[in-house]
Amino acid sequence: MDPSRLKQIPLFAKLSDQERRRAAQWADEVDVPAGERLVNQGAFAHEFFVITEGTAEVTKDDERLVELGPGDFFGEMALLEDERRTASVVAKTPMRVVVMFGRDFRTMEHEMPNVAHEIRKEMSARRKRG
Ligand code: CMP
Numbered sequence: 001m002d003p004s005r006l007k008q009i010p011l012f013a014k015l016s017d018q019e020r021r022r023a024a025q026w027a028d029e030v031d032v033p034a035g036e037r038l039v040n041q042g043a044f045a046h047e048f049f050v051i052t053e054g055t056a057e058v059t060k061d062d063e064r065l066v067e068l069g070p071g072d073f074f075g076e077m078a079l080l081e082d083e084r085r086t087a088s089v090v091a092k093t094p095m096r097v098v099v100m101f102g103r104d105f106r107t108m109e110h111e112m113p114n115v116a117h118e119i120r121k122e123m124s125a126r127r128k129r130g
Contacts, residue, residue: 001029001098009050009098010071011118019112026104032095038074039089045078048105054095060087067092076119077126079105 003024006012012023029052032038038049041060050073058065058074065087068074078085079102100108109116 001027005029005052006098009052011050011073011115014114015112023108023112023115026108027098027100029096029098032091032097034091034094036091037088038091038097039085039087041085041088043085045075045083045085046102048075048079048100048102049073049089050098052096052098054091054093056089056095057092058087058089073119073122076123080109080120080123 001024003017003020006015006020006024006027012020015023032054034054038056051068051070053070056068056072056074058068068089074089075085109119
């Protein structure tokens with residue numbers, strides 16, 4: 001995807017231009033229709049997502065946990081720790097999301113520790129909130 005799009009996303013905003021060009025090679029931005037299930041609770045994890053437009057609903061055991069919007073990411077828990085998806089994520093409105101495969105996400109974790117730190121910090125806040 002176009003590296004300049006990544007500059008608009010807080011998670012990637014502090015990267016150097018060179019890092020952003022690299023991250024852009026790992027990422028794709030895709031359109032998602034309202035109602036699409038992006039993540040299925042209990043499934044094995046292959047992707048990490050960052051929302052650029054629209055709203056998603058996170059549900060666990062059919063209970064609504066939270067809504068996520070532009071700048072928010074999801075899919076990190078299973079990739080980093082759980083292996084299987086801890087919750088489901090469904091598009092509430094039409095969305096645009098940046099998608100990264102798990103293998104690239106792990107490379108990013110190693111090469112861009114500041115990004116990894118932001119993701120882990122938010123992940124533990126989410127776990128505390130339950
Ligand atoms: P993962 O378990 O991979 O797939 C479901 C995702 O929903 C999870 O990663 C998080 O990104 C997100 N999620 C789960 N629980 C919460 C929560 N309490 N608050 C915000 N997001 C959550």
